[in-house]
Amino acid sequence: MSKYESVVGMECHAELLTESKMFCGCANDFGGASNTRTCPVCLGLPGSLPVPNRTAVELVVKASLALNCEISRDCLFARKNYFYPDLPKGYQISQYENPIGQNGWLDITIDDGSTKRIHIRRVHLEEDTGKLVHAGGNESEIDYNRSGVPLMEIVTEFPPDITSPAEAKAYIEKLRAILVYLGVSDGKMEEGHLRAEPNVSVRLEGADVYGTKTELKNLNSFRAVERGIAYELDRQADMLDHGIVVRQETMGWNDASGKTYHMRFKEEEQEYRYFPEPDLIPLHFDDADIERWRSELPELPDAKRERFIAEYDLRPYDAEVLTGSRAVADYFEAASKSGADAKAVANYVTGDLMRLVNASGGDITDVKIAPDQLGALLKLRDSGKITNTIAKSVLEEMFATGKDAQQIIDARGISVVSDEGALTTEIDKVLSANTDVVAKIKAGNDKSIGFLVGQVMKATKGQARPDLVNKLLKERIGS
Amino acid sequence: MATQLTTQDVAKVAALARLELSADEQERMKYQLNDILDQFLSLQELDTQDVEPTSHSLPMRNVFREDAARPSLPREAATRNAPEKRDGNFIVPQIVDA
Numbered sequence: 001m002s003k004y005e006s007v008v009g010m011e012c013h014a015e016l017l018t019e020s021k022m023f024c025g026c027a028n029d030f031g032g033a034s035n036t037r038t039c040p041v042c043l044g045l046p047g048s049l050p051v052p053n054r055t056a057v058e059l060v061v062k063a064s065l066a067l068n069c070e071i072s073r074d075c076l077f078a079r080k081n082y083f084y085p086d087l088p089k090g091y092q093i094s095q096y097e098n099p100i101g102q103n104g105w106l107d108i109t110i111d112d113g114s115t116k117r118i119h120i121r122r123v124h125l126e127e128d129t130g131k132l133v134h135a136g137g138n139e140s141e142i143d144y145n146r147s148g149v150p151l152m153e154i155v156t157e158f159p160p161d162i163t164s165p166a167e168a169k170a171y172i173e174k175l176r177a178i179l180v181y182l183g184v185s186d187g188k189m190e191e192g193h194l195r196a197e198p199n200v201s202v203r204l205e206g207a208d209v210y211g212t213k214t215e216l217k218n219l220n221s222f223r224a225v226e227r228g229i230a231y232e233l234d235r236q237a238d239m240l241d242h243g244i245v246v247r248q249e250t251m252g253w254n255d256a257s258g259k260t261y262h263m264r265f266k267e268e269e270q271e272y273r274y275f276p277e278p279d280l281i282p283l284h285f286d287d288a289d290i291e292r293w294r295s296e297l298p299e300l301p302d303a304k305r306e307r308f309i310a311e312y313d314l315r316p317y318d319a320e321v322l323t324g325s326r327a328v329a330d331y332f333e334a335a336s337k338s339g340a341d342a343k344a345v346a347n348y349v350t351g352d353l354m355r356l357v358n359a360s361g362g363d364i365t366d367v368k369i370a371p372d373q374l375g376a377l378l379k380l381r382d383s384g385k386i387t388n389t390i391a392k393s394v395l396e397e398m399f400a401t402g403k404d405a406q407q408i409i410d411a412r413g414i415s416v417v418s419d420e421g422a423l424t425t426e427i428d429k430v431l432s433a434n435t436d437v438v439a440k441i442k443a444g445n446d447k448s449i450g451f452l453v454g455q456v457m458k459a460t461k462g463q464a465r466p467d468l469v470n471k472l473l474k475e476r477i478g479s
Numbered sequence: 480m481a482t483q484l485t486t487q488d489v490a491k492v493a494a495l496a497r498l499e500l501s502a503d504e505q506e507r508m509k510y511q512l513n514d515i516l517d518q519f520l521s522l523q524e525l526d527t528q529d530v531e532p533t534s535h536s537l538p539m540r541n542v543f544r545e546d547a548a549r550p551s552l553p554r555e556a557a558t559r560n561a562p563e564k565r566d567g568n569f570i571v572p573q574i575v576d577a
Binding site: 019020025026027028033035037038043052053054055056074076081083084132133135138139140141142144271273276278281282283284 | 545566569
């Protein structure tokens with residue numbers, strides 16, 4: 001790959017979190033029996049007329065503002081004409097000239113911790129299509145429940161800023177975080193509510209023309225975005241190495257095999273014959289509308305990260321991890337407000353708690369431990385009433401049961417052994433069982449004391465305070 | 480005279496619209512479409528320097544509906560006119576990707 005440069009453009013679609021569809025009053029919902037959320041408008045029946053959803057338009061303006069776009073004061077909907085039965089009208093209502101948002105950007109954090117600005121060319125509003133399922137034989141089944149669901153398209157600028165799979169992943173992660181913060185999208189990639197379609201090409205380092213690009217579909221997770229692009233870049237580089245011409249094609253991603261596969265060639269640029277949608281009245285936004293919506297934007301991930309660093313004295317990495325999800329950030333902040341040390345909360349939320357959440361396959365919103373319960377656990381630990389080892393095991397039980405830390409500690413009869421007399425007995429047992437280690441320490445090997453501390457902790461089932469054990473051991477060995 | 484549409488142009492537009500035209504029909508359409516384009520030429524003579532582009536004939540903008548769901552059609556009604564249906568789905572011939 002080294003002699004080639006990678007070039008990645010991103011086209012993303014997000015289904016909007018509205019109650020109803022874009023141009024009719026059918027529910028915007030997921031699942032359910034096929035064709036139970038349709039009407040003459042979203043079935044494209046003759047004589048039906050679309051009326052745009054006010055909330056959907058507002059959500060796209062807000063997303064555009066959050067993505068630092070200029071808002072087009074006057075917008076039109078346009079018909080994109082094509083023949084495919086996923087939309088029964090024979091066209092998709094979309095936007096062509098003057099999309100709602102233009103010339104925006106978002107910043108991603110790259111591996112070395114620095115930020116890189118990814119420019120966004122356009123943000124527009126359109127309608128989603130129905131779902132086709134190839135039913136075997138020569139038939140496809142169509143469910144129009146999704147037909148007409150409000151859909152936002154976000155396209156990065158050309159020439160593209162993204163030059164690696166990792167940057168593409170960082171871009172879709174940041175985009176998702178922003179959209180979820182805004183309440184514009186639920187961000188569920190695995191269910192197709194947020195879809196990323198990268199177009200990928202390679203060219204010789206320093207070449208002044210771009211290579212032929214291929215488009216990737218079926219990327220259902222952040223990881224799939226990264227892996228799919230990496231695979232496709234390698235595949236193209238390998239083709240060029242062997243003198244094979246890359247053709248413009250659409251590739252699907254197979255997550256199980258870790259490979260892309262050919263879907264179709266796109267050599268003839270589709271002619272969609274866009275024209276202004278005659279059934280819809282133009283949109284106009286004045287400055288007052290835009291400023292009102294701007295003032296309604298919530299604190300976004302970058303601002304929240306900077307505030308967490310300043311307000312809670314967090315490490316930038318922890319702040320980045322916590323603010324990657326609004327729900328996680330809110331959880332952290334609620335737990336910190338309970339009076340526990342914020343850094344300790346950050347460590348637990350990004351560490352042990354996140355590990356438990358990931359292992360359970362859920363997310364932070366499913367956690368049975370209320371934020372103030374986590375705060376209470378950490379206050380018990382930091383006051384010296386339980387050790388960190390015990391705290392971690394209590395956390396696991398809290399995660400499973402939702403019980404209070406104090407309740408678990410009482411039930412287990414755990415308390416910190418800070419009674420020096422009781423500890424001395426255990427220490428003497430450990431010392432007499434490990435005379436060789438004691439000899440090493442006396443000979444100047446200070447590190448071996450850690451082993452003895454570990455033995456005492458084990459003997460007291462983690463209930464002793466390590467600093468006290470350490471102190472007593474040193475006293476008794478006389479080192 | 481505007482740039483004249485050729486028979487090939489007509490064939491291409493027809494293909495995009497999925498219209499099957501005989502050779503005779505293509506010829507006839509070529510003349511008719513060229514006549515229409517000639518009509519537009521006369522509009523070109525107007526000075527539209529200070530006129531805003533019109534995308535819609537009504538002097539209105541921002542017509543919305545509030546975001547509220549209302550009942551949809553019963554599934555039987557939605558699929559009633561489908562030439563083929565199964566298990567509540569519309570059935571169409573599989574579209575094979577080129």
